[in-house]
Amino acid sequence: MDTSFAGRRRRDLVVAFCLAAIAAVVPLFVKDVYVQNIMVLTLMYGALSQSWNILSGYCGQISLGHALYFGIGAYTTALLFTKFGVLPWFGMLGGGIISAIIAMALGYPCFRLRGHYFVIATIVIAEIGLLLFHNWDWAGAALGIDIPVRGDSWLKFQFTRSKLPYFYFALALACVAWFVTWWLEDSKWGYWWRAVKDNPDAAESLGVVVFNSKMGAAAVSAFLVAVGGSFYAQFVSYIDPESVMGFQFSLLMALPAVLGGIGTLWGPLLGAIILIPLTELTRSFIGGSGRGVDLIVYGGLIIAISLARPQGLVGLFSPKRKEVAR
């Protein structure tokens, strides 16, 4: 087995291709709408977490405010479509670009901050965004926006009869986010980011432009998350500030990467595959009582995994791969 870095990267690409191909045929056999819904959400959170991982995992700038970009993506698409009749595809691109610009504009002052000061700044900025959208009458304020149904079509990216198109888009998004990470991992940016994460002062002294590499990571990360938000708006067809910009989204983007393995290529997807079905299943099977058992199970799992596997679950697969493969 080729154990060199280049060999590992080739193998990752092949594995990813096989997994994507397998995932693509699964919904042809699993017709249950509830299960399909969970699969769409799993892929979406996998993609979001993968994007979050670029800034927070590889570059080490822990953001708990990515809900802002998710919300901006969702709102840009929904507003352009309902107010001006602009197709969601352009809204998606526009939301991504706006988010990337905002991420850099916010990064300009924020990237001077370190540690907890930075984390709290990201939380606070997303909260300000949430409160502003709550009070912005033109954008529906607290009531939100109902996206009118104009019939099933890829052009308008609306499907009422089947969840399959959403599934394939979410799969594509997850593949793109994974591929971007795979590609950046071995680019000069990837090396800069890891240097910035490990020791920003040493990186600076060796000629890495720390500030610019943080800005680059923020822009890529925000763009992809906004595309996810835009997809989510089409998927649920109704958005309000809490449901697309609430703090829980910032967490749901971070958790899969943390559980799977932060700053790793496979961590976010692995984390999402475990966490999202678990979240949905506990919610519908034991959360229905409204008595919080789902929260106890969910929180307990987070404590257990973060204490038992600080490096993430992905480590379970790689070091002993040979024995397992045989």
Place this chain on the structure above:
Amino acid sequence: MTAETIIQSLASGLLMGLLYGLIAVGLALIFGLMDVVNFAHGEFLMIAMYVTFFLFAFFAIDPLLSAPLVAAALFVFGAVVYLLIVRFAVRAKANAGMVQIFSTFGLAIVMRGLAQYFFTPDYRSVTNSWLGGKTVSVAGIFLPVPQLVGALLAIAAFGALYLFINRTDFGRALEATREDAGAVALVGIDKNKVFALGWGLGAALVGLSGAVMAIFFYIYPDVGASFALIAYVTVALGGFGSVFGAFAGGILVGLVEATTALILPPSLKSVGIYAVYLLVVFIRPRGLFGSM
């Protein structure tokens, strides 16, 4: 807007600010001691409020009298949380910062779930307590008595904490451990014991503020979330690790909140606090009184 309204709201802002300081100081103490941010801090407050409520509902003990009992209960709780969870989180060899954030965050979710399970999501309140709903008039300004007592309690607690840290053996051990947790072992201080007592003390201070908050605020499983973010901002504003900073940060947050409520619609009053936080750290990245 008359001068009277402005003075009136600044006065209540100041009282609320002192309470924010008391809520936040436990967080500052723990961070100063061992560089850990407790992301379940709001849930500690929630538990303190429930303990106050049940002591009142079942044993008719007024919050004013039960405050020391609540503080004692939270002391034990804080120490147990350290021994069961945080002690292992700080030992993590990889991603130490992440592990601390998410293990305490997982604890917050579990605590909320347990509160929902045992206490139901219903809103509770302490009705007809000695201080509840009363106001006093000082020079024509009306002040709510619970907040006033809370503010005085906060000042007393900060004074006591100052003396405690500077004048007692345990306080000195605390200071020494925060300076150099490795070296204190050489002079016979058990680091784990100091950390556990530090967590107990931090939680006891939250207990005190929870007893006061229970007099005038609704009690429900998610109540902590609304105060937790204010507490983090308060601590960061004052500068992480600085106990005095939490006191000053609390007062600033209270005054800014009151001022914002005068200018912007009430639903935007937190925007002022957040904006001031950003402004301060953009100019001084280590908060007002923090050390880098």
